Amino acid sequence: MKRIIIIGGGAAGFFCAANLDESQYKITILEQNTDVLQKVKISGGGRCNVTHACFDPRELVQFYPRGNKELLSVFTRFQPGDTMKWFENRKVSLKIENDNRVFPESNSSQSIINAMLSEIQQKNVEVKTKCSVKEIEKSDEKYVVKTSLGDFEADYIIYTTGSSPKSLKMIENLGHKIIDLVPSLFTFNIKDNLLKDLAGTSFEMAETSIPKLKTEESGPLLITHWGLSGPAILKISAWEAISLAKAKYQFEIVVNFISKDTEDATELFQNFKQSNPKKTIGQSKIFEITNRFWQRILEVSKVDLNKQIANISGKEMQTIIENLCRKKFQVTGKSTFKDEFVTAGGIDLKEINFKNMSSKILANFYVAGEVLNIDAVTGGFNFQACWSEAWLIAQDLNNL
The missing domain is CATH 3.50.50.60 (FAD/NAD(P)-binding domain)
Structure with a gap:
């Protein structure tokens, strides 16, 4: 035999x-x-x-x-x-x-x-x-x-x-x-005030892109203690595994947390502003994100949380939208799952x-x-x- x-x-x-x-x-x-x-x-x-x-x-x-x-x-x-x-x-x-x-x-x-x-x-x-x-x-x-x-x-x-x-x-x-x-599946290490102390915050559908590599992916996104994870990140890490290794895991990533282009996001904001002029911006639920994340967006955009939405200037609105839809982060390294290493x-x-x-x-x-x-x-x-x-x-x- x-x-x-x-x-x-x-x-x-x-x-x-x-x-x-x-x-x-x-x-x-x-x-x-x-x-x-x-x-x-x-x-x-x-x-x-x-x-x-x-x-x-x-x-x-x-x-x-x-x-x-x-x-x-x-x-x-x-x-x-x-x-x-x-x-x-x-x-x-x-x-x-x-x-x-x-x-x-x-x-x-x-x-x-x-x-x-x-x-x-x-x-x-x-x-x-x-x-x-x-x-x-x-x-x-x-x-x-x-x-x-x-x-x-x-x-x-x-x-x-x-x-x-x-x-x-x-x-x-x-x-x-x-x-x-x-390494092929890994999460991105990012130090940025927008993500600080928000580990566990998740987004149902986000878009991520690495301009230098002309590549983009979408999917659920998760803020972790060390940066960003979730399918939107893991997918881009797999497809670009070789290029990112060559870049020694130092590169810029652009994140759209709400998967809406800036025009649609601005229109939503304008409509909300017209319907709810007296609401404070900090308590306004305009987009599908957590309150904690919204308030952090406002802090990073240097907008007073207690300001009435009617008094938000065009420039402030633009900064908020930019941070939601086109936020640039510097990635400084990677973290791999030891157990499910691919x-x-x-x-x-x-x-x-x-x-x-x-x-x-x-x-x-x-x-x-x-x-x-x-x-x-x-x-x-x-x-x-x-x-x-x-x-x-x-x-x-x-x-x-």
């Missing part, structure tokens, strides 16, 4: 093992940590954002700053609907939330983990934890995997290590080209055959997951790439 060694006990490695035909292969998963599926466990705040309810592969690939062309054929064969069916067939009920993210009904990542664990137990897959791979050697038709627990021989290797520099170095030594790693960079995609995720450089060697130069915005997309790639590998091996 031929031997498959899967290096890496994360989402891609486990999903691949769960779909392999155990009557054809002896399967072993090697994981260097004490626990398997660690990222699955903590993803989505412990609820596990399994996938995203986007069922058209052409639309789905738009969420991947790197890998979108290559993933089109992959998603044509296994997409979010197939992922959902796979888990539901294994008694894991899933739900689609308002923003189209998909979670288990249980709101616990353990449901997802248990489904995969039970599948691989039924298949008698051997799992070795605390097993650190030191080197992979090609020996005739086989591979020898040298680890902290001794040597393992394999007919096929499935490489799903995630994007640690050590694992990339190892595959580079085997002949693969590596694209340098840079990177751009990894194995060069030109060296992978996306029909079955096999290496074009190494015979009987397959690759899936974050070790590839593929990444996505937040929302279940990174996992979906793992599930789809892993499924393709399993199908290819089952049909040999």
Whole structure:
């Protein structure tokens, strides 16, 4: 019986093992940590954002700053609907939330983990934890995997290590080209009076742009202790990961907190002013923002909160609108989520055959997951790439 060694006990490695035909292969998963599926466990705040309810592969690939062309054929064969069916067939009920993210009904990542664990137990897959791979050697038709627990021989290797520099170095030594790693999903560090002490304030729909890069994104926005976060920021950080790394995370960003252009915002303000001339500006609810944020806007715009709205000058109104719709911030660095860290960079995609995720450089060697130069915005997309790639590998091996 031929031997498959899967290096890496994360989402891609486990999903691949769960779909392999155990009557054809002896399967072993090697994981260097004490626990398997660690990222699955903590993803989505412990609820596990399994996938995203986007069922058209052409639309789905738009969420991947790197890998979108290559993933089109992959998603044509296994997409979010197939992922959902796979888990539901294994008694894991899933739900689609308002923003189209998909979670288990249980709101616990353990449901997802248990489904995969039970599948691989039924298949008698051997799992070795605390097993650190030191080197992979090609020996005739086989591979020898040298680890902290001794040597393992394999007919096929499935490489799903995630994007640690050590694992990339190892595959580079085997002949693969590596694209340098840079962080992909991160929040922006900004020190500015407008944001000071307002951590937790959120905006349902904001627009962000980086003029120097001629790029813009929109979505919910969140003020944090260190600056700005939320989908509007994370999306722009993913698409511009490489440019922002080159800029050493020092750049200017323009934020429109209310997603209205200055003309519409001015018209709203004028209409409110005519209907409520006696109201004080500090107590006026003109835009969909919190009172605290509105009052801070007025402070920063140097407008007296107790002034009657009828007495607000054209110049004051212009300053307020400018701070709401076109506020410029200097970004001075980034903060990454240690737990849900996503990177751009990894194995060069030109060296992978996306029909079955096999290496074009190494015979009987397959690759899936974050070790590839593929990444996505937040929302279940990174996992979906793992599930789809892993499924393709399993199908290819089952049909040999």
